[in-house]
Amino acid sequence: MHLFSGFQFRDWLLANDPALSRLRMGLRVTLTIVLSFLILLAIKALIAPLPTAAFGLGIVLSIEGGVAVRDKGSSRQLVTRLFGCVASLAVVGIAAGLEDRRLLSDLVFLLIIMLASAGRVFGPRGFAIGMFAFTSYFMGAYFRPSLAQLPYVAIGPVVSVLVGHVVRAVLLPDDWRRDLLRSLESVRGRISQILFKLATLAGSTEIGEADRQELRQLEERLKEVVLMAETFIPRPPGGVFDGAANPAAELAIQLFDAHLAAESAIVLSFQSPPPFALVHAVIEGDAGEFARYENIAEGIADRPQEETVRALLWLGEARQQLTQAIGEGQASGFSAIDDVKDTAKPQPIDFSFANPLLRSALQITLASAIAMSFGLLLSRERWFWAVLSSFLVFTNTNSRGDTAMKALSRSLGTVFGIAIGLGLATLISGEPEIAIPVGVVCIFLAFYFLQVSYATMTFFISIVLCLVYGMTGVLTLDLLRLRIGETMIGAAAGTAVAFVVFPTRTRGALDAALAHWFQALRELLGAIGEGKRGFELIALSQKIDACYRDVTVAARPLGSSWSMVTRPGQIRQTLAIFLSSTYWARILAKSHDAPAVDDDQKRLIAADLALIDDAAPRGSTCFFIKRKTSRTMGRHLPVSREGARVGLEMIGSALERLYPRADVLPFAPGEAIARSKQG
Numbered sequence: 001m002h003l004f005s006g007f008q009f010r011d012w013l014l015a016n017d018p019a020l021s022r023l024r025m026g027l028r029v030t031l032t033i034v035l036s037f038l039i040l041l042a043i044k045a046l047i048a049p050l051p052t053a054a055f056g057l058g059i060v061l062s063i064e065g066g067v068a069v070r071d072k073g074s075s076r077q078l079v080t081r082l083f084g085c086v087a088s089l090a091v092v093g094i095a096a097g098l099e100d101r102r103l104l105s106d107l108v109f110l111l112i113i114m115l116a117s118a119g120r121v122f123g124p125r126g127f128a129i130g131m132f133a134f135t136s137y138f139m140g141a142y143f144r145p146s147l148a149q150l151p152y153v154a155i156g157p158v159v160s161v162l163v164g165h166v167v168r169a170v171l172l173p174d175d176w177r178r179d180l181l182r183s184l185e186s187v188r189g190r191i192s193q194i195l196f197k198l199a200t201l202a203g204s205t206e207i208g209e210a211d212r213q214e215l216r217q218l219e220e221r222l223k224e225v226v227l228m229a230e231t232f233i234p235r236p237p238g239g240v241f242d243g244a245a246n247p248a249a250e251l252a253i254q255l256f257d258a259h260l261a262a263e264s265a266i267v268l269s270f271q272s273p274p275p276f277a278l279v280h281a282v283i284e285g286d287a288g289e290f291a292r293y294e295n296i297a298e299g300i301a302d303r304p305q306e307e308t309v310r311a312l313l314w315l316g317e318a319r320q321q322l323t324q325a326i327g328e329g330q331a332s333g334f335s336a337i338d339d340v341k342d343t344a345k346p347q348p349i350d351f352s353f354a355n356p357l358l359r360s361a362l363q364i365t366l367a368s369a370i371a372m373s374f375g376l377l378l379s380r381e382r383w384f385w386a387v388l389s390s391f392l393v394f395t396n397t398n399s400r401g402d403t404a405m406k407a408l409s410r411s412l413g414t415v416f417g418i419a420i421g422l423g424l425a426t427l428i429s430g431e432p433e434i435a436i437p438v439g440v441v442c443i444f445l446a447f448y449f450l451q452v453s454y455a456t457m458t459f460f461i462s463i464v465l466c467l468v469y470g471m472t473g474v475l476t477l478d479l480l481r482l483r484i485g486e487t488m489i490g491a492a493a494g495t496a497v498a499f500v501v502f503p504t505r506t507r508g509a510l511d512a513a514l515a516h517w518f519q520a521l522r523e524l525l526g527a528i529g530e531g532k533r534g535f536e537l538i539a540l541s542q543k544i545d546a547c548y549r550d551v552t553v554a555a556r557p558l559g560s561s562w563s564m565v566t567r568p569g570q571i572r573q574t575l576a577i578f579l580s581s582t583y584w585a586r587i588l589a590k591s592h593d594a595p596a597v598d599d600d601q602k603r604l605i606a607a608d609l610a611l612i613d614d615a616a617p618r619g620s621t622c623f624f625i626k627r628k629t630s631r632t633m634g635r636h637l638p639v640s641r642e643g644a645r646v647g648l649e650m651i652g653s654a655l656e657r658l659y660p661r662a663d664v665l666p667f668a669p670g671e672a673i674a675r676s677k678q679g
Contacts, residue, residue: 014185014189018182018186018187018228018229019180019186020182021228022448022449022451022452024172025447025451026444028066028164028172029062029066029443029444029447030440030447032164033059033062034440035167036156036159036163037059040055043155043159048152049152050153050155051143051149051153052143053092053145054154054156056139057088057092057139057157058160059160061084061088061156061160062163062164064128064131064132064135065160065161065165066168067450069081069084070124071128074165074168074169076125077165078165078169079125080124081128081165083125084129084131084132084133084161089136090133091140093150094112095108096140096145099146108137109137109138110365110368113364113387113391115130116129116130117130117360117364118357118358121350121357121358122349138387138388176339177334179232181330183229183232184255184325184326184329186228187225187258188323190218190221191222191262192283193218194215194218194262194266197215197218198215198266198269198273198279198312199283201269201273202273203275203276207270215266215270216266222263223545226258230252230255233248233337234337234338234339248337249535251334251337252535253535254325255322256538256586256590257321258315258318258319258321258322260586260590261314261318262315264311265308265311265314268304271307274312279312282315282319285319285320353502359502360502362501362502363501364390364394364494366497366501367391367494367497368387368390370390370497371389371490372387374386374489375490378482378485378489382479382482385483385486385487385490386486386489389489389493389494390491390494391494393406393490393491397498398504399557400498400504401509404498404499404557407495409454409458410455410458410487413454413455413459414487415484416462417459417461417462420463421463422466422475422480424438424463425470428467428470432471435470435471436471439463439467442464442467443460443461443464445460506557507620510551510554510620513547513551514616514620516547517547517550518615520540520543520544523543524537524540524544524589525612528588528597528644529597529602537588541586544586545582551575551578552575555574555575570624577622577654577655578654580654584647584650584654585651587644587646587647587650588644588651591644591647601644604649607652608648612655614659615658625660
């Protein structure tokens with residue numbers, strides 16, 4: 001029973017955290033903080049009295065080492081950590097030397113913020129070193145160590161850097177083979193979730209809107225883990241495999257096939273729900289039932305039902321191949337797949353304000369200056385919290401809408417975290433044996449959820465701070481109100497600057513994402529017109545898929561409740577059109593295997609390219625067009641036959657819906673071929 005429960009828990013983890021990457025991040029940060037703190041505590045007790053700044057720097061840099069260091073390979077990570085440690089020691093020394101000159105110290109802080117932000121143009125290493133420098137000056141100015149204490153303060157960064165490297169390289173190392181296996185298991189698990197849902201709908205006359213929405217959500221979750229699994233498969237320079245004899249190429253095809261089969265099963269089930277016996281056979285892997293349905297598929301009079309059956313048979317076969325690949329991976333660790341070294345040449349760096357990273361650096365510096373000014377008016381001792389908020393709300397954002405959403409998330413997370421943290425700290429006041437484990441758990445949860453919700457991370461960190469204040473005897477309502485006020489100042493400063501200085505409009509970011517999507521679709525259609533096929537087409541369709549993901553991220557602020565543009569219905573409808581086109585692009589890439597295209601296909605390609613040429617220049621205008629929602633009942637999609645032709649038709653049909661005309665209605669599958677034959 002315990003073994004079974006353990007497997008269930010592992011399956012639950014993989015279903016919610018593919019490759020266990022979030023679990024590993026949470027454990028890395030938590031373990032680094034705990035080990036660094038214990039080592040510093042031992043040094044303080046046995047060797048030398050360490051100032052509070054050493055512990056503060058050790059904890060903060062433990063976090064940065066786990067979150068900001070993103071280089072590939074442990075040796076590169078170690079180099080980045082060492083550079084970060086040097087930067088940390090340098091800026092702490094500057095902060096200590098300027099302590100008696102507060103105005104100059106504040107101006108130097110702004111200079112370091114500008115340099116740290118601009119360092120992002122140098123890639124992951126520049127980003128990490130910048131974060132080390134910013135947080136170290138922050139802590140140095142906050143704790144104000146004296147020059148005489150600097151040798152002891154330096155022990156904190158050194159210990160955290162070394163411990164962080166040991167944790168990441170030895171205790172919890174990166175391993176693409178292990179992560180690939182776990183992600184494949186997650187793919188299989190999410191396919192099973194889709195099958196279980198289809199089993200509950202089997203035999204229905206029609207699938208309701210709530211069930212459709214649930215299936216779409218399951219497909220989105222499958223897409224997420226498929227994209228993750230693809231990143232773990234080593235690819236040659238250029239990303240395109242030479243042939244199917246390559247084990248990595250075979251696995252990439254199996255993964256692509258499983259995703260496309262699951263998506264097709266969902267799409268076709270919307271038109272004709274599947275028979276329960278077949279869904280059950282796919283779940284159980286019943287080869288005999290497969291064979292029986294393959295024999296009777298041709299004889300099914302109901303064409304939509306036939307296509308649904310074929311899609312499920314395809315999914316059953318793809319799922320079996322995926323299961324076989326997982327079994328081989330468990331047995332051999334994918335030893336047949338060779339690792340590929342990163343041979344990419346560094347790109348030249350643009351040091352002009354045309355580079356969005358440099359524009360962002362100026363925004364961050366101005367926002368920090370505003371936050372510093374108003375934060376000082378509120379408190380001469382705690383104004384650093386305002387600067388910290390204004391700095392962090394610009395991290396990993398690509399538009400002013402994104403920045404505003406992150407500022408709101410940080411503010412809400414802080415308010416609710418302090419409310420809960422105040423209650424916890426009051427309940428366990430004077431009981432560190434309880435408060436410390438609770439704090440450790442909250443630190444883990446904060447960084448476990450970091451990739452999912454910034455507000456949740458801020459919520460748990462705020463609880464930890466309340467517990468720390470409680471254990472150190474400085475917890476007061478005035479202090480907590482001050483923290484909320486400083487956080488609000490920083491969030492407001494960041495949002496204001498994002499909207500005024502070099503503003504990147506949400507629609508501007510969406511226009512750029514759409515331009516990439518349209519260009520990727522052009523490339524796929526052009527490659528088919530040139531007679532290309534195989535892995536090259538699949539790689540191009542995967543590029544379209546990645547571009548669609550960028551479109552969804554860029555469009556997210558448009559549907560948010562705080563936004564002045566609140567049209568979530570239209571946003572969802574338009575995203576559904578791009579999702580449909582992306583799906584049919586994958587069908588097209590898989591189905592096209594002819595060395596040349598016929599005249600009908602050439603006409604369809606030309607028609608699709610004309611629609612792209614018409615829609616692409618309009619950018620995000622399509623997201624603000626009211627369109628009628630129509631359900632194409634009774635239309636079967638013959639994926640099993642002429643998939644390439646149907647893919648071209650359906651891409652054209654979807655693109656027409658972006659800008660519908662009153663006199664031209666979207667046509668059903670089959671009508672495009674008839675129209676093309678009529679000239």
